[in-house]
Amino acid sequence: MIELRTTNEIRLVTDNAGWVAFDEPGLVGQKVFFSVEGHGYEFAADGFGNRGHALEVRPGETAQLKVKRINVAERLYRVTGQGQFQHATRLGIPSPWKHPNLNAQVMGQDSTQAVVLGDRVLWTWGDTARVSYPLGNFATSGAWSKLPLKGGLAPSTGIDQQYIVDETGFSKPMFSNNQSGTVVWIHGLFTLKDNQGELNAVTHYSVREGLGKEHRSGIAVFDEQNERFEPISEFPVGTKLFPRGQAFRHQTGDQEYIYFATPYPMLRVPAKWDSVLDPQQYEAWTCLEEGANLDLKAPRLARTADGKLDYAWRKDTAIVDAEQQHRLEQSGKIQPAEGWIQTVDASQGRSLILHRGSVRWNAYLARWVMIANEIYGDESNLGEVYFLTSKSIPGRWEKARKIVTHNKYTFYNPVQHAFLDEADGKLIYFDGTYTKQFSATQVATPRYDYNTIMYRLDLSDERLKSVIEP
Structure with missing residues (x-):
């Protein structure tokens, strides 16, 4: 690029x-x-x-x-879309990919969620553009690939994805949706054994009018035989807590939880089948009183006897994310230094508002690693990507180091794919959606726009040492 x-x-x-x-x-x-x-x-x-x-x-x-x-x-390659090797092909240079220039008629795809099922990776994306018409697949797309050690390409070379397609050869919708004018987005994809002991890919789904009104939502399970998601429960309208962001597992005491990073790990649910299906079992790491929604004008803040904000895991209680905390600080509802989120760009000494990302355990550092992007960055809106570490969950995440920058271009929803880690986690891989949407750029990058791009990060890089939590 x-x-x-x-x-x-x-x-x-x-x-x-x-x-x-x-x-x-x-x-x-x-x-x-x-x-x-x-x-x-x-x-x-x-x-x-x-x-x-x-x-x-x-x-x-x-x-x-x-x-x-x-x-x-290090920027490695564009994962999705058309013409990834178009110049090399014109020059007669062979490609290491099975589909170097067009796969399943996909022209563009948004936001990756992926899980390992057996020896394969199930990849999913949001809205998907097609070759033949401006409107494409808006009910989630999917593909399979082999794990690198099970016959797949080395992650530095690429991801040979076999798309789940319809009768025309185009990327098939992963959900049935007959509601006109709506899309189906998924969040917080993870794996979990059901009550019969079968491993399933599980996700939250949302039928909505894009970034606007949500019509219904709930939990869906991937039917591997039919290669589609089937809703198995619907959450009540107004449900405060539900899977979102990128999921990971962590055990606290004798209880294993599924955590959801947005990008901070402030939401969890017991890793039990019946708990995942019950929205009342989800907990938020929050400073709001039990049962409260977030009202930015009159927030019901939980405080200790000495007036300090009281953070705790609370059920049926709204999250206060980084952007919301910032707004509460601006309005004087909380003081700038008392919120739980206090992330600073280590090289510039300025506060950051992180938007989306993932959290993964890293064996090489023996720490949790967050890859997240900044909202309202100087160089770009939603295009600056940061690296952070923490010894614990939910952690502190106080120091961040910028690892990717864009000039007035967006790169949102970055996610690390831990199943691609190399050298015991010294080398990690992450992708994100590259798009002019939400940015100050009017002219899109041909072929690359609205597609996912893969990066590799070497955790032994000296420039990262200042933000690795001691």
Whole structure:
């Protein structure tokens, strides 16, 4: 995703293999200047500040341009969409992927949730764009891949996904939905054994008008034989606590819980089948009084006898997330330093408002690792990605280090895929949705926009040491 641009605005973006095939009538035989730029990467500037290089354009010749990585994390490849190896294919260079340029007619996909079932990974995404019409699949998409040690590609090379498709070969809706004008989104995908001892992929589903009104929601289970999700319970309207974000497991005392990171792990439910189906069994790590909703104008705050905010695990009680805590601070309902969330950019010393992400146990660091993105960042809105650690859950998460940056472009809902970890967790992999939506950019990056991109992070990088909790 490095962009080359000529002085007359011909715009070329490198493919997954880093190639650009330049074939422009009129410029063959000419010395052509290409400016070079890319999110989180930098090309050396000349004496006038121009970052680029002039090349003699001749048929059959190649040139290599080197960029410096500014990001701590390394951008590897675009996972979803069309034309991942389109330049390499035009140049006759073979691809390591089975479907290098189009898979299941998918042009774009949003927000990844994935779980391991046996030797395979079940991947799911939200809204999915198709080749043949502007409207695509809005009832969740799915695909399978093999685990790297079970016949799958090395995660540094790619993910060879076998999509679950309909009779036309396009990515099939994973839910039945006859309600016009609505989408089906899933959150908090995890695995759990049912009361008969069978392992299931379980998720919260929401039938809604996009970011607007929700019509119904509840718990659904993946039917592996029919390759679709089947709702098995519906939650009452107004349910305060339900699966959201990215799920993980952690045991406290003799009870194992499923936690949901949004991105902070402030929501949990006992890892029991009947508990997951009962919204009254979910607990929030919250400073609100038991049973309270969040009213930003008149919050029912729980305080100790000496006036301090009283955080505890409470059932049927709303969460106060980072953005809501910030708004309560701005209105004077709580003091800036008394909220539980006190995350600071370690390199700049400024407070951060983190939006979405994941939490995973890391064996290499012997700590919990959070990968999350910032909302209202200076460089981009929802495009700055941070690394944090904690020894405990729910933890403190006080220091953060930026690992990915974007220039006025969004990269939201990042998620680490722990089943791809290498070298006992020294190398971790995460993806997120790259889109101009919610950003200040008007012109989308061709082929890449509204698709997921994979990064690799080396946890031995010296730049991370300052935020690894001692």
